[in-house]
Amino acid sequence: MRSELFASNRYVSKFRPAVMLERKLVKEPIRTMGPARVELPSPENFLKKHSKEPKLPEQTQSSKDVHKTCSFTERKPPVPRRNDKPLMGIHTKRDFLKETPELVPMKPQPACVDTSKGHKQVLENSGLVPKFITRKDFGRVPAYLQQRSEAERRAREEYENFVKAEREQRAMKHMTEEERQAILKRLKETWDKLHHEYQALPLIIDTMSQRATKDCLERQMKQLEDDIDLFERFKIIYIPNDD
Known part of the structure; x- marks a missing residue:
């Protein structure tokens, strides 16, 4: 009595029928162990040669008609008879050899076989x-x-x-003797002029301007003396070009 009461009060989901139906739809019978009984093959239906090779579908009358119409769209001229005479004396200016150079027979290239297996070079x-x-x-x-x-x-x-x-x-330019003598003469004249100015200075020099004038004259005279000595000692003198 107690067990019947417990079974009657047990909870049952309302989706149970839908779940059972879905399970039956997905389930595949005899998938794991195979069928319980296997039908034995008949001795008359034995495996024949080339029976599993792929075969082309058999041609029907419609496919044959399509093949004929597509392949032979134009009818070829008939074969000439034995007693038919060919046309003679027909000339044309068309040069078929120039139009189709690939039809001209070409001489084969010379080659040699260098191995026993026929390798050609x-x-x-x-x-x-x-x-x-x-x-x-x-x-x-x-x-x-x-x-x-x-x-x-x-x-x-x-x-x-x-x-x-x-x-x-x-290159250096060679100074001639006339040019050397002329320059030497001008240097001496300039030295004489400066020497005359130097001797005209007073004996007592006590101002800055007089002292500066004396120093300038002495420097110029010293430079002229060096140049005069150089021109007198060396007879051959080279000077650079003005360019």
Whole structure:
């Protein structure tokens, strides 16, 4: 009595029927162990040769008709009969050889077989036959090398001319004897003039201006004396160009 009361008061979800139905839909029977009974194959239905190979579908009458209409859209002319005479004397100015150069028979390239397995090598680029010695320009200097040598020669000449001009521009000029004597004469005249001014100074110099004048005259006379001594001792004198 107590167990029946407990069973009647047990909670049951309202979604239970839906869950059971969903479980049956997903469940696949005899998936794990297989069927309980397996039907034995009949001896008459044995595995035949090439039975599992893929086969093309059989052609129907409609597919055959489509094949005929698509492949032969234009009807070819009939084969001429035995007693038919061909057309003679027809001439044309059309050059078929020039229009279709691939139809011209070409001479096969010479080659040699260098292995026992039949490996073939073209003789033209193999180096086994003379190729370059038969050319007209064989043994001559190529044109691009001649142009390069000419450009180098012109550049060398321009550089040598530039260096020569710079050397001549920087070269020292030789002073002639007449120029040396004329410069020496002018130096002595200038020294005499300054010496005359120096002797005209008073004996007692007590002002700053007189002392500065005396020092300036002494420096100029000393420089002139050195220049006169230089021109008198050396007969050959070189001077730089004014440029």
